[in-house]
Amino acid sequence: MKRIKYIIAILIFIMCLNVDALTECSTSELNRLNELAKNIDFSYEYQVEEVKPMESSEEVNFEVKYKITAHNLPADLIIRINSDNNNRFTEKNNTVDGFLNGENVKVDTLAYTSNLCSGKVISTKTINLPYFNIWSLRDECEENKDFKYCQEYGRYNISEDTFLKELEDYKNKPLIDKVVKNESVNNFLKQYGIYIGVLAFLVIVGAVTFVIVNKKRNKEDRDL
Secondary structure (H helix, E strand, O other): OHHHHHHHHHHHHHHHHHHHHHHOOOHHHHHHHHHHHHOOEEEEEEEEEEEOOOOOOOOOEEEEEEEEEEEOOOOOEEEEEOOEEEEEEOOOOOEEEEEEOOOEEEEEEEEOOOOOOOOOEEEEEEEEOOOEOHHHHOHHHHOOOOOHHHOOEOOOOOOHHHHHHHHHHHHHHHHHHHHHHHHHHHHHHHHHHHHHHHHHHHHHHHHHHHHHHHHHHHHHHHHO
16 A cells, blocks of 8 residues: 555656756747747838817828738737737737837747747837828829939928929939039139140141141152
8 A cells, every 4th residue: 555655746846847957947938939939020011190189170181000010929928018018919919000100120939839938028129110201192292203302211391392392403413413514614624625626636737637648658669
């Protein structure tokens, strides 16, 4: 009977050891989770919405919101947004929206396992969302895509008057450059025209002299 009790006690001890081995947070387990975290990457896209300050107002403002998607997110990792702990990326729900234009989103990757590693921070990353340029939505930008205030991304704190004035300058720039170029050529000719004329005259005289001398030599050679 005592032998049976000893055997049962030993079995219980072994079982406890196995349970501890299954639930402990080992270095190898942390390394595995860290490698999984390295494979996670993020993409983002923006959405522009028209917002009226008041329902009866004719004025329309634009509001930009981003959504972020986590790729290669396994089941045993979750991603926590530092600014909103209740909103997380998971394997089944890997897209979160509602981020602000140009926001820097800091996220922690956490273990989500059945062992004691669960809840540990595996890695931390900051997702820098670009600032979408509201001015790029203007009708004028359809035909002036290279204009600096028509670029898709960029933060420009300018007024309507500044936008229109600089756009007009941009559209007139080819004409201005042409006038400046012509003026530069005219100034060059005024300054160095006499030297160019003398040089051209000397080249012509030299060429004519060479032709005459060459013909004279050829005639003398034939006479001989």
